[in-house]
Amino acid sequence: MTLFRHPCKALRQAILIPILCGLMQFADAASVTRPEQLIDATRDFLEQEVANYLQRSQIQARHEIEVNRLDPRLRLASCDLPLQAKLESPMQPVGRTTVRVSCTGAAPWSVFVPSQVHLFREVVVARRPLARDKIIDEADVTLAERDVSSLNQGYFTAFDQVLGNKVSRSALPDQVLPPTYISAAEIIRKGDQVVISAKNSTINVRMPGEALTDGALGTQIRIKNQRSGRTIKARVIGPGQVEVAM
Incomplete structure (x- = not known):
């Protein structure tokens, strides 16, 4: 026996099933x-x-x-x-x-x-090849934008942070200059004649001396006091100038 399926009922099912499926998916997405x-x-x-x-x-x-x-x-x-x-x-x-x-x-x-x-950020990079111990001048560096989140060794953002200092490791053009590549340049050389200042709140004595080692600003170096002949340690405070504490 062949069952008769009403065409309207079949049409309603064809329409309702996709709608129900869509509602179920919507409910699942909302949950x-x-x-x-x-x-x-x-x-x-x-x-x-x-x-x-x-x-x-x-x-x-x-x-x-x-x-x-x-x-x-x-x-x-x-x-x-x-x-x-x-x-x-x-x-x-x-x-x-x-x-x-x-x-x-x-x-x-x-x-x-x-x-x-x-x-x-804009950071300091080498404009040209820089050899070790090169004193950095304005022609040596420029600013370039870099992703500083990947610069694990650090970086500089201004020229005055590097100018006048020396390169402690050679650098290639367009290379970021991290702090590990820069060191203070010596402003006193071994054999230089210097003025030794020894002072406190009431006394200020100046005497001639001779540098026995190189020294950068703020570092302590060995100095020969030319009056007494004694060797002392003094702090570099400028070109040809050292200071000892009293």
């Missing part, structure tokens, strides 16, 4: 926190953290925030409160960071979102 929501919460949080960091540090820089992709299969309960974000590491929002995004509602949870904050 979970999507990865996109976690990424948006992380990005919004880091934007504010970076703005606060730059303001506190009084740094002029531009930045870019990169949030790692999350597993699209991630399923977290829908949060009945606004998502909370906290910087897990490091202490400053620069470089590789981890943000803890949490729900503190009826069904609490936390998830860690890896991110990276790129901070771009």
